[in-house]
Amino acid sequence: MSVGIVWDERYAWHDAGRASNSPWAEPYPAFDRPESKRRLFALVEASGLMDHLVRIPARAASEAELGYFHTPDYIERIRALSEAGGGDAGEAAVFGPNGFDIARLAVGGCLEATSAVLSGRLDKAYALVRPCGHHAEPGRGRGFCLFGNTVIAIHHAQAVHGVKRIAVIDWDVHHGNGTQDAFYDSPDVLTISVHQDRYYPVDSGGSEEKGEGSGHGFNINVPLPPGSGHGAYVAAFERIVIPAIDQFAPELIIIACGFDAGMSDPLGRMLCYSETYREMTRQITALASKHCDGRVLICHEGGYSPTYVPFCGLAVLEELVAHRTAVDDPLAAWYARVGGQALQHHQETLIDAIAKGVQRSR
Amino acid sequence: MSVGIVWDERYAWHDAGRASNSPWAEPYPAFDRPESKRRLFALVEASGLMDHLVRIPARAASEAELGYFHTPDYIERIRALSEAGGGDAGEAAVFGPNGFDIARLAVGGCLEATSAVLSGRLDKAYALVRPCGHHAEPGRGRGFCLFGNTVIAIHHAQAVHGVKRIAVIDWDVHHGNGTQDAFYDSPDVLTISVHQDRYYPVDSGGSEEKGEGSGHGFNINVPLPPGSGHGAYVAAFERIVIPAIDQFAPELIIIACGFDAGMSDPLGRMLCYSETYREMTRQITALASKHCDGRVLICHEGGYSPTYVPFCGLAVLEELVAHRTAVDDPLAAWYARVGGQALQHHQETLIDAIAKGVQRSR
Amino acid sequence: MSVGIVWDERYAWHDAGRASNSPWAEPYPAFDRPESKRRLFALVEASGLMDHLVRIPARAASEAELGYFHTPDYIERIRALSEAGGGDAGEAAVFGPNGFDIARLAVGGCLEATSAVLSGRLDKAYALVRPCGHHAEPGRGRGFCLFGNTVIAIHHAQAVHGVKRIAVIDWDVHHGNGTQDAFYDSPDVLTISVHQDRYYPVDSGGSEEKGEGSGHGFNINVPLPPGSGHGAYVAAFERIVIPAIDQFAPELIIIACGFDAGMSDPLGRMLCYSETYREMTRQITALASKHCDGRVLICHEGGYSPTYVPFCGLAVLEELVAHRTAVDDPLAAWYARVGGQALQHHQETLIDAIAKGVQRSR
Amino acid sequence: MSVGIVWDERYAWHDAGRASNSPWAEPYPAFDRPESKRRLFALVEASGLMDHLVRIPARAASEAELGYFHTPDYIERIRALSEAGGGDAGEAAVFGPNGFDIARLAVGGCLEATSAVLSGRLDKAYALVRPCGHHAEPGRGRGFCLFGNTVIAIHHAQAVHGVKRIAVIDWDVHHGNGTQDAFYDSPDVLTISVHQDRYYPVDSGGSEEKGEGSGHGFNINVPLPPGSGHGAYVAAFERIVIPAIDQFAPELIIIACGFDAGMSDPLGRMLCYSETYREMTRQITALASKHCDGRVLICHEGGYSPTYVPFCGLAVLEELVAHRTAVDDPLAAWYARVGGQALQHHQETLIDAIAKGVQRSR
Numbered sequence A, B, C, D: 001m002s003v004g005i006v007w008d009e010r011y012a013w014h015d016a017g018r019a020s021n022s023p024w025a026e027p028y029p030a031f032d033r034p035e036s037k038r039r040l041f042a043l044v045e046a047s048g049l050m051d052h053l054v055r056i057p058a059r060a061a062s063e064a065e066l067g068y069f070h071t072p073d074y075i076e077r078i079r080a081l082s083e084a085g086g087g088d089a090g091e092a093a094v095f096g097p098n099g100f101d102i103a104r105l106a107v108g109g110c111l112e113a114t115s116a117v118l119s120g121r122l123d124k125a126y127a128l129v130r131p132c133g134h135h136a137e138p139g140r141g142r143g144f145c146l147f148g149n150t151v152i153a154i155h156h157a158q159a160v161h162g163v164k165r166i167a168v169i170d171w172d173v174h175h176g177n178g179t180q181d182a183f184y185d186s187p188d189v190l191t192i193s194v195h196q197d198r199y200y201p202v203d204s205g206g207s208e209e210k211g212e213g214s215g216h217g218f219n220i221n222v223p224l225p226p227g228s229g230h231g232a233y234v235a236a237f238e239r240i241v242i243p244a245i246d247q248f249a250p251e252l253i254i255i256a257c258g259f260d261a262g263m264s265d266p267l268g269r270m271l272c273y274s275e276t277y278r279e280m281t282r283q284i285t286a287l288a289s290k291h292c293d294g295r296v297l298i299c300h301e302g303g304y305s306p307t308y309v310p311f312c313g314l315a316v317l318e319e320l321v322a323h324r325t326a327v328d329d330p331l332a333a334w335y336a337r338v339g340g341q342a343l344q345h346h347q348e349t350l351i352d353a354i355a356k357g358v359q360r361s362r
Ligand SMILES: [Zn+2]
Pocket: A172, A173, A174, A258, A260, A301, A302, A303
């Protein structure tokens, strides 16, 4: 089992600006700060897991590659703003000087990871990139995202590596609207998003959004209620996500992997902890073994707890590599016991209804 | 309507240490940092609301006053540790050099606020103190709390000001275990805690904990499921908290006021926003007008979002003072719309069951 | 002795942006951060000195008042940039959203302090404002400064309060170029700057810059070599600054008071410590008693050590008020002993040469 | 030219505690924070220089290795304190939980670098370790230093690799008292320290401290006055350091490399900039080529400017590797022009006097 990891120090140099421009708010850094990701990579190194991983160098995506998804106008606007010192790419997607270069490096990191897996050089890869990408639209950035990292990686897989059927499971706490939209009418890309109901974007992500045209049935949303925990996520996987991917039988599985559904995240209101992410990864890798020679690509999305994201990310990477380090999540024992971790009746009712709807749309 | 506020710069100097001592965790400041409270006071000043408030100077509580609740051994241990540079007062209650002095200043701030209200000098008072107090036990600190600020304020009200019947509503996201325990067998102090179910302490706060002996029926716990929002909190107030206090007819109402059930709190998993706190305050002040000549004392507990606590706290203070400033919560419009803000069926079922149980225990 | 202090929480909300826009520099906040000033004010409160001070509320300076010094174009440009989210006012003078309003509040704080003193309401006043002002030019901001706080205060003193002869001593570690330029041809305003030789601006501040026209002899620069300490500063005061002001016999003395010549300042390379600032203040207040009924106005400029500025500022304020608090500068004993604190031969030679030059120009 | 670099993420996890325990000081992190070193390593990666370097893994030094320099009592005390959550190793040498392990990793990083060079595997190595070591004494930590990294590396070189004659040049802004003391009576180790006069420790580092017994003449102190810049450092090198090492003809040259004599350092009061460090490195590497087959070992000491240390460190590493990256120090042009960079007369007089004294002691 050979597994790669992408991390470039410059990802930490992306400057997401201030949390608020309100005249009543003292300046404070935006929630998208480098700490959570940098500390995840640091834990990978400190734990010794790095000895089981291959470092994949990032590169800047070309403008042609960005153009798979984004309009020329948008690309040019970001380039120009970046040279002028930064700005807002659209809605809550602030970047600083050189932000264009860093965002291209994030896309390129995902592309290199894709190529490493699809060329057969590696079995799996984790692209620990920043800024994230799943909210980005063709013509504007949104929600800390500048370019659609995963969308472009999928196009790259199809255009360069000749892979056709790809499944994306996005477990970031926010809806993966950008990925959904990019392949809404395609039966070749199965897009699944498990997220907090009507959180961000507040008006997308409903379970009734199933794709259109020949893509109908190839988009699945699981909008879990706030307060969902380990039980709800595992149930959503076992009853919806895994059966759907299994039936789809993809050639590649991609995880859009945010950790903002985790405990102590300041944005998400969920209860996931390291074992939740470990279990979801286990189920995905098993499926990948069955359908795609084990090929799994992970693109990092959000996750804003500097203290807890590292333990969640390490669990995912340990599962990818099939090696347990000596690291012990110091919070897992407590987090496992807090109220609401087990599957709740109202969650089960919702999940089963969505599962039934998914079956009907096939 | 005359309203006082306690704030002392030294509250911001309390040093709650590191978030973790795990060998696998890079150092990070504990969640209890000064920013959220300091920024709340700053917004009170910047908004002009300070012109409608009277500043109440804090003072250090005496050891005799601490002794209302705490054992001599514990007091001495904290004093000695503080002189030696700090330590852990028990369970996750770290303090630094001079921590004893600051914690006494927090207690004393609550005592001065109590006296200001009960002497008739002011109608209401908000003690914006730090460290918090509602988890503290007689013989050990817990959960960022060193001394039982509110417990000692209640004893002070009774012993010094001759007030007998006091109602405490604790809406911090964590269970107010220390206050509950202190008056568990007393019919004179009605302790109510609305909190996230089995969060911290993970094994207390169930609705079956109703008091004992002659205090039976005078402790009410409302353990709301994670993910509860505006609707659930307002329902809990209207159906449980307000009727119970109304029936109790207290001479003084105290709010143990944490904002960690608010959006963007890294610890709480709830959805409250500024309007939730405004509404709860409105209901309490109305009740205070009915029963206790408007007397309300607020002791600040937790709340760990540096960017959002100020707007929640300002809403509470505006409601106390009955004056709206020009400040506009820049997040309220979004937060009002996110999924889960309305009362959910499973929340309503739980709240009604607790309400019925409360009625039965009278 | 009645002494006022200006501080407005919004001064801490000024956002000076990033330390560097270089593509090779990870983002880092600019050196001009709120901590040093906020912590100075906090120490004033915590020490009890506030009980000996009168708080003077700040107000926004009007555009007409800004127009005493700045061009209409510049004022309008800052206003527009501020509404658009901020920008750079010229050279290393970045500000954020609402920066125009905060900068006007800084000017207005100095104006209110001026009026408090010149109306006779108070004897002395310390305007603890932010951003600073002494580098600002009529048409551009420079070096963290947006508007010429002190320059405008001087015009205000002259235009509104009918004061004519004003002496300004600027002991910020950087050259007070803006103040020098504003009154370079005026014999009514004696501008003196004691600063680190050719530091910032790197090409102004030489001792040969003495004023022009009828203002010749009314500008004095004392460019001390880097590494100057207590002895050099006291000598510069005793041999140049004090005699010059004494001879000038002003109606008001203004101190442009930066603490960046202090120990542990990341920008200045000097050795001043709390006793240096105390001594310089003592000499100025004595002179003010002799010439101007004790009237002294202090406008805060730079100073970037969050840990040490508070002790320097407290020493100045204690001297103004003529009251010693219980506060003990924990670093003074060490700082007094480090190499270079005594007047060095090469410093003395320079100071005496400048003193001689000053005498010649009269 | 093969050059190695040691960096371990856990070096950034060392917790140096608070800047002050004074009751009048709001908590602030100690000056020894991880940023400056982490950002240096990050720049090495971002610049591409890492492609020209070999990463040397660190390891924990054994207690026997620590025992080369430290007393068993001291080692045991640090171990026990570390397990108990941390403490102060002596004088301003605070560490947190697991601090013993991290400090051993710093020593071990220097040992691995030593072995890499002396085994012939590499020509040169830079041990970017934390905490620093040059102030540590056998029985107590001092000034952010726990164990004598360099002292132990020298013993290791002698005991394990059979190297006898070693020259150490310490250009940290503080006196290298620990290294001086360890070899004060040895003619085999030439210890040279160029530092700010009587800064820290305030009572050691005078030029009259020349070694004792057979070690007389083998310790050289160059206590430069505060405010010294490029010219003074280069003159000290050309007139004292280089001739002394040249005459000594060592088998290995070690640089105890702090960057706290650099501009924008909050502790040092000197003016060095990237070109100063580049030039000093150039002179040392030339000497190493002449005397020791190019063998140079660098042990990182202090340096507290998070924004500027990276550029100084990169210059040193570029010089070691003999490769210039595309990185441009954005501050060098300004720093080169500030007053005091050229050799001053009083500095020259001092340097020449010390040079003469050195010649006499041979
Ligand atoms: Zn997200």
